[in-house]
Amino acid sequence: MQTYPILSARFARLGALGDAAGLLHWDRQTLMPAGAADMRAEQLAQLAVIGHEILTAPETGDLIARSLDDVASLGPWERANLREMRRAYLHAAAVPADLVAASSKASSQSGMIWREARARADFAMLAPALGETLRLQREVGAAKGSALGLDPYDALLDGYDPGMRRATIDPVFAHLRAALPDLIAAVQARQAREPAPLPLTGPFPVEAQKAIGERLMRAVGFDFERGRLDVSLHPFCGGATDDVRITTRYDAADATGALMGVLHETGHALYEQGLPAAWYHQPVGTARGMTLHESQSLLVEMQACRSGEFCAYLAPILAEAFGGEGPAWSAQNLYRCYTRVAPGFIRVDADEVTYPAHILLRYELETAMIAGDLALADLPGAFNDGLRDLLGLTVPDDRLGCLQDIHWPSGSFGYFPTYTLGAMAAAQLFRAARDQRPGLPSDLTRGDFTALREWLREAVHARGSLLETDDLLVAATGKPLGAEDFMAHLRLRYLGEG
Amino acid sequence: MQTYPILSARFARLGALGDAAGLLHWDRQTLMPAGAADMRAEQLAQLAVIGHEILTAPETGDLIARSLDDVASLGPWERANLREMRRAYLHAAAVPADLVAASSKASSQSGMIWREARARADFAMLAPALGETLRLQREVGAAKGSALGLDPYDALLDGYDPGMRRATIDPVFAHLRAALPDLIAAVQARQAREPAPLPLTGPFPVEAQKAIGERLMRAVGFDFERGRLDVSLHPFCGGATDDVRITTRYDAADATGALMGVLHETGHALYEQGLPAAWYHQPVGTARGMTLHESQSLLVEMQACRSGEFCAYLAPILAEAFGGEGPAWSAQNLYRCYTRVAPGFIRVDADEVTYPAHILLRYELETAMIAGDLALADLPGAFNDGLRDLLGLTVPDDRLGCLQDIHWPSGSFGYFPTYTLGAMAAAQLFRAARDQRPGLPSDLTRGDFTALREWLREAVHARGSLLETDDLLVAATGKPLGAEDFMAHLRLRYLGEG
Numbered sequence: 001m002q003t004y005p006i007l008s009a010r011f012a013r014l015g016a017l018g019d020a021a022g023l024l025h026w027d028r029q030t031l032m033p034a035g036a037a038d039m040r041a042e043q044l045a046q047l048a049v050i051g052h053e054i055l056t057a058p059e060t061g062d063l064i065a066r067s068l069d070d071v072a073s074l075g076p077w078e079r080a081n082l083r084e085m086r087r088a089y090l091h092a093a094a095v096p097a098d099l100v101a102a103s104s105k106a107s108s109q110s111g112m113i114w115r116e117a118r119a120r121a122d123f124a125m126l127a128p129a130l131g132e133t134l135r136l137q138r139e140v141g142a143a144k145g146s147a148l149g150l151d152p153y154d155a156l157l158d159g160y161d162p163g164m165r166r167a168t169i170d171p172v173f174a175h176l177r178a179a180l181p182d183l184i185a186a187v188q189a190r191q192a193r194e195p196a197p198l199p200l201t202g203p204f205p206v207e208a209q210k211a212i213g214e215r216l217m218r219a220v221g222f223d224f225e226r227g228r229l230d231v232s233l234h235p236f237c238g239g240a241t242d243d244v245r246i247t248t249r250y251d252a253a254d255a256t257g258a259l260m261g262v263l264h265e266t267g268h269a270l271y272e273q274g275l276p277a278a279w280y281h282q283p284v285g286t287a288r289g290m291t292l293h294e295s296q297s298l299l300v301e302m303q304a305c306r307s308g309e310f311c312a313y314l315a316p317i318l319a320e321a322f323g324g325e326g327p328a329w330s331a332q333n334l335y336r337c338y339t340r341v342a343p344g345f346i347r348v349d350a351d352e353v354t355y356p357a358h359i360l361l362r363y364e365l366e367t368a369m370i371a372g373d374l375a376l377a378d379l380p381g382a383f384n385d386g387l388r389d390l391l392g393l394t395v396p397d398d399r400l401g402c403l404q405d406i407h408w409p410s411g412s413f414g415y416f417p418t419y420t421l422g423a424m425a426a427a428q429l430f431r432a433a434r435d436q437r438p439g440l441p442s443d444l445t446r447g448d449f450t451a452l453r454e455w456l457r458e459a460v461h462a463r464g465s466l467l468e469t470d471d472l473l474v475a476a477t478g479k480p481l482g483a484e485d486f487m488a489h490l491r492l493r494y495l496g497e498g
Numbered sequence: 499m500q501t502y503p504i505l506s507a508r509f510a511r512l513g514a515l516g517d518a519a520g521l522l523h524w525d526r527q528t529l530m531p532a533g534a535a536d537m538r539a540e541q542l543a544q545l546a547v548i549g550h551e552i553l554t555a556p557e558t559g560d561l562i563a564r565s566l567d568d569v570a571s572l573g574p575w576e577r578a579n580l581r582e583m584r585r586a587y588l589h590a591a592a593v594p595a596d597l598v599a600a601s602s603k604a605s606s607q608s609g610m611i612w613r614e615a616r617a618r619a620d621f622a623m624l625a626p627a628l629g630e631t632l633r634l635q636r637e638v639g640a641a642k643g644s645a646l647g648l649d650p651y652d653a654l655l656d657g658y659d660p661g662m663r664r665a666t667i668d669p670v671f672a673h674l675r676a677a678l679p680d681l682i683a684a685v686q687a688r689q690a691r692e693p694a695p696l697p698l699t700g701p702f703p704v705e706a707q708k709a710i711g712e713r714l715m716r717a718v719g720f721d722f723e724r725g726r727l728d729v730s731l732h733p734f735c736g737g738a739t740d741d742v743r744i745t746t747r748y749d750a751a752d753a754t755g756a757l758m759g760v761l762h763e764t765g766h767a768l769y770e771q772g773l774p775a776a777w778y779h780q781p782v783g784t785a786r787g788m789t790l791h792e793s794q795s796l797l798v799e800m801q802a803c804r805s806g807e808f809c810a811y812l813a814p815i816l817a818e819a820f821g822g823e824g825p826a827w828s829a830q831n832l833y834r835c836y837t838r839v840a841p842g843f844i845r846v847d848a849d850e851v852t853y854p855a856h857i858l859l860r861y862e863l864e865t866a867m868i869a870g871d872l873a874l875a876d877l878p879g880a881f882n883d884g885l886r887d888l889l890g891l892t893v894p895d896d897r898l899g900c901l902q903d904i905h906w907p908s909g910s911f912g913y914f915p916t917y918t919l920g921a922m923a924a925a926q927l928f929r930a931a932r933d934q935r936p937g938l939p940s941d942l943t944r945g946d947f948t949a950l951r952e953w954l955r956e957a958v959h960a961r962g963s964l965l966e967t968d969d970l971l972v973a974a975t976g977k978p979l980g981a982e983d984f985m986a987h988l989r990l991r992y993l994g995e996g
Contacts, residue, residue, distance in 0.1 A: 012544075013548070017544065020518050035721070036724060039739045042779075046510075226534060240537065280537070
């Protein structure tokens with residue numbers, strides 16, 4: 001009996017369930033009336049349990065084992081699909097049902113307490129619940145690690161970014177750590193010698209911002225026949241297969257923030273919309289992992305759209321839409337606005353030069369927490385020490401310090417490094433694209449993303465999860481993930497070196 | 499071992515799955531990008547199959563049987579819940595999986611062909627696919643009938659309106675059939691003697707219509723913390739538990755149509771929002787059936803909001819919103835507009851006096867089709883003959899005849915009668931409410947629905963599916979479902995008799 005088709009049907013069902021959950025999540029953030037929150041949580045929990053039961057059913061493991069016995073009869077996509085099915089199965093089956101339930105409940109509780117604790121800058125308020133979440137995530141990491149043959153942190157990391165390991169991260173992060181403080185100092189010194197960016201003065205009506213956002217989404221290549229742009233408090237890219245929904249939020253006093261947010265999410269969306277349709281609802285048809293996903297958003301936002309070339313295209317569009325006149329609306333000034341470097345407390349507000357410092361710190365702290373080498377009581381102090389060492393900032397309270405992110409309270413340990421790994425992959429991919437498509441920078445001065453998009457489609461999007469991350473990068477750029485192209489990008493853009 | 503709690507958890511999962519599907523359906527009609535249609539169909543199909551598998555699993559039947567053995571230990575709500583669980587199980591388990599799949603596929607196909615065939619007024623184009631859908635619905639009816647001890651039509655009817663039987667419908671429809679032609683003629687003669695309604699002249703900006711709609715929804719009692727109003731091509735009431743979503747469509751050239759549509763759907767929504775929270779996601783916590791559901795929309799729209807009392811409240815609101823002046827904007831003229839009787843071809847556009855004629859005809863035809871007494875080739879002629887007999891109209895083509903409704907092509911046989919049964923139940927309930935709350939008509943002149951809403955909450959909404967439809971009507975109105983109050987309502991409103 002052929003077991004692979006049965007397995008494939010089983011995973012197609014999981015894919016459809018994931019789509020349904022994706023749409024309910026999207027709706028919760030955008031449209032759902034407040035009073036529906038409890039029932040929505042119940043709907044999502046039931047969908048998650050149904051999916052978990054299908055994935056961890058003994059027959060699933062049995063079908064995978066039997067399909068692996070017959071792997072020689074399968075083509076490369078089917079083989080990769082089987083590899084990803086096995087990974088998903090091992091991750092899910094490794095964690096006993098009561099630990100799944102306990103960690104999910106604990107994360108949900110500490111996530112809720114976090115909102116209040118952050119508002120009050122009160123770490124002590126969060127500590128007990130966060131301690132429970134951490135304790136259970138360490139158990140989850142140990143259970144997954146035992147099934148996958150990994151240490152607990154690598155096992156958690158593998159859940160967000162398949163194949164990523166501390167052994168890969170440590171040397172490249174060491175490279176960043178050594179180079180970053182001097183680079184930040186040099187960039188700040190250089191910017192101090194130059195004229196400060198002129199502020200754009202508004203107001204910037206939301207409808208006009210939305211129209212520009214949609215125009216740029218179309219230019220980048222977002223397919224509105226298979227997706228939407230809406231509004232939510234926290235921007236994200238979600239939705240479902242053939243129905244990719246990105247969100248933003250508008251500030252009528254700021255013309256530029258929502259726009260870059262939209263372009264960032266459009267990068268994520270382009271990846272999802274470019275996945276191979278022949279493998280929809282199969283593991284091999286999904287995006288490869290968080291490093292590559294973040295590379296696509298940062299490639300569009302940071303590499304392409306904060307470039308001088310794109311600012312030359314964008315500046316007159318903004319001036320026309322908002323009736324702007326004078327030097328503040330020049331391409332050069334817009335570029336200065338979009339490339340301003342200023343160390344700050346808040347990670348999500350950071351520029352691309354200081355952003356990695358926030359990640360280096362969090363990576364160091366979360367690996368220590370998962371290893372049991374950092375007690376929770378010592379977290380605020382260690383966080384504040386780190387921000388002083390890396391960015392020279394004195395944290396005034398924990399709201400601007402270790403309470404600023406939802407990741408740890410919501411149980412996400414092992415996610416943070418993918419932001420900066422993504423920035424590195426973005427620089428590496430963009431450099432390869434420019435090398436192979438020399439007309440690309442001048443295309444951007446006309447808002448023409450065709451060549452870039454087609455290159456990314458072939459090199460990244462259409463491959464789904466066929467290749468492991470490093471194999472994909474080698475195929476696309478000639479080398480595995482490294483910090484060199486990222487550092488070269490920063491030195492060129494911010495110091496004029498290169 | 500207590501089996502009831504296990505069963506209850508199983509049905510809670512089905513309830514959450516139903517909610518998820520309800521939201522995906524709503525999204526499909528309101529927001530979904532066109533290119534997502536295939537994947538959405540796949541998501542909904544997978545959710546339906548998962549639900550069907552849970553419901554028809556042998557353990558479900560076993561748990562029900564064992565819980566019934568122990569029924570003496572259960573309270574009245576649990577007992578009613580078990581009765582409804584058993585009904586749902588018998589309906590689902592009666593139909594073999596291959597028949598479920600075949601009839602679902604056939605209905606989906608004939609539903610799609612119908613859109614084209616209706617546009618072309620080409621019955622021959624639809625006939626083969628409709629024939630297959632009918633053949634399979636007859637099989638479904640026979641299979642369910644055999645499990646439920648009912649004839650096939652009653653078995654199909656029971657799926658939409660639990661407990662409803664032809665033996666109940668036939669005498670009340672015979673009553674209508676005997677009285678309706680004379681009544682329609684008398685109403686038309688009376689209206690011919692009176693001045694024709696003056697047309698309201700627009701435009702009627704969509705934003706203003708929406709604001710009035712929301713204001714009236716609030717007045718009726720719609721809870722916007724647990725629901726929404728949006729736009730779709732075909733208005734409906736959907737969504738999920740604690741998240742009831744109604745839709746409408748606006749016509750800037752017509753001030754009154756969307757408004758009555760909103761009030762109609764608000765009646766449905768009030769029922770859903772008033773269901774007993776203690777029984778959410780359990781069968782006993784759901785609305786009783788389509789007759790009572792339609793009674794709630796028609797009670798709000800036809801009984802309450804097309805009354806002279808409500809028109810006195812509404813007329814100045816419309817005049818102010820649209821800057822209307824003169825006699826066209828008087829309460830009296832608005833009432834004339836909202837109670838105009840004119841036989842027409844299209845059921846969904848019919849007034850409340852001629853509407854039952856459309857239903858009598860469809861009921862007669864679909865009972866004959868399910869019984870095998872009417873060949874499909876004879877349907878157009880029989881439909882046209884019926885419309886001539888009942889309303890004196892000569893159908894020019896099948897687009898205005900037997901092709902106008904999606905029900906049969908989409909496999910819904912046994913649904914039509916609930917519209918008119920609902921109109922009768924609405925009249926009966928409204929009369930009881932007025933008898934028990936004498937201030938009710940004058941409340942409506944102030945847009946005050948408090949007393950009516952509280953009466954409906956207690957008499958209908960909060961009972962969920964605790965009682966069978968007729969038992970609920972006896973408890974609320976002192977008598978089972980009948981045509982008397984409906985006919986009395988029509989004679990009073992349209993002939994001044996009473």
